[in-house]
Amino acid sequence: MKKFDYTTLNNLQLDNEAINKLTTIYQLRGETSSYQIDYREELEKLVAVAKIQSTDASNRIEGIFTTDNRLNKIMMNKVQPYNQNEQEIAGYRDVLNLIHENYNYMQISKNTILTMHSRLFKYAGDNWGGKFKDINNKIIAKYEDGHEEVRFNPPEAYLVPELITQLSEQYERSNHQRAINPLVLSAAFVFDFVSIHPFRDGNGRMSQLLMLLTMYQLGFEVGKYISLEKIIEESKADYYQALAASSVGWNENQNDYLPFINYYLGIVVRAYRELIERMGLVHTQQKELTAEDLVLKTLRKQLRPLSKAELVELIPRYSQISIQRALHDLKQKNKIQMIGGGRSTKYIAI
Structure with missing residues (x-):
């Protein structure tokens, strides 16, 4: 045994x-x-x-x-x-x-x-x-x-x-x-x-x-x-x-x-x-930055496409809803680009 x-x-x-x-x-x-x-x-x-x-x-x-x-x-x-x-x-x-x-x-x-x-x-x-x-x-x-x-x-x-x-x-x-x-x-x-x-x-x-x-x-x-x-x-x-x-x-x-x-x-x-x-990332994020600012800053710093879930991890100050809203607004302003679709959707700064 x-x-x-x-x-x-x-x-x-x-x-x-x-x-x-x-x-x-x-x-x-x-x-x-x-x-x-x-x-x-x-x-x-x-x-x-x-x-x-x-x-x-x-x-x-x-x-x-x-x-x-x-x-x-x-x-x-x-x-x-x-x-x-x-x-x-x-x-x-x-x-x-x-x-x-x-x-x-x-x-x-x-x-x-x-x-x-x-x-x-x-x-x-x-x-x-x-x-x-x-x-x-x-x-x-x-x-x-x-x-x-x-x-x-x-x-x-x-x-x-x-x-x-x-x-x-x-x-x-x-x-x-x-x-x-x-x-x-x-x-x-x-x-x-x-x-x-x-x-x-x-x-x-x-x-x-x-x-x-x-x-x-x-x-x-x-x-x-x-x-x-x-x-x-x-x-x-x-x-x-x-x-x-x-x-x-x-x-x-x-x-x-x-x-x-x-x-x-x-x-x-x-x-x-x-x-x-x-x-x-939390330490370097300034209090006055909005969810949009932090999403854009994080995408530029990471130098790679990130999913919504990854952004929620990296920006714990804001909720998933706030991150989702920021992604929508940034896309409307042509500041980020969406890659893929469904569960594999990711975003990258333009």
Whole structure:
């Protein structure tokens, strides 16, 4: 049976890449430590944006989506989900809110994991929500061109309850002892959870929620303001590659965690840098500038086409409605050009 060595992580040796990323993360966390005081209002807006992006991105990776308008209304509890996709989106919203509001009380345990999964599928009507798989499954990698590959054969279903119990206990014990860097430990935990693949469905989404939860508990709250799930979606090929590399020898307790750890730490570095970029723009934006001024200034500074969603992220001072109105007025004044259509619509300064 699979054993979890959370004392040495299979004699893990961090390379220079991992060490440099860890150093960078702690430095960036220090740079952002005063943001709660300096940018309280802007951060509150970023939280709302990050929740929408996280819910959208994590479900989109699994081919689950709805329109932007419906997504926003579901996130604000203004409509009831009317199909399977929207039911699963609403479930992710609820678990995300649970973590944001109660992470300090959510011990990493089999019960917590089952409860999170139950809430994830609360609206879907499936009778296996909150229950471990009762049939064997495979880990399938889904790629941008639509093809799928079997990446890994996880443990058989009857082994799952004991494996999740052992994994949770080993993580909590090692985290308490602080023998291993906590972020490295979090990465190993998320990887092992995915490798167990304990549920019929929702394993990828659960792993991202557990990433957010463990990071919160360890004092790395960047996922509150920047969507970790969106960054993972944008680097999906690298994600699958890292999972595959670290899976070799997993069942024999000989796998190398390092490829996935380096990917994981890279996600955290990028999230902190994006947060600093957002607040840097806020700091340089003058109070007297209108939404139109800031949209135009941001488009010129970024030197690339930006979507409405990206502009909302970069200009947290103004609401989505204000940004949308500014884009409409700037287009009427021929100061910006619209590129593409529908969900892919972007804007560029003329």
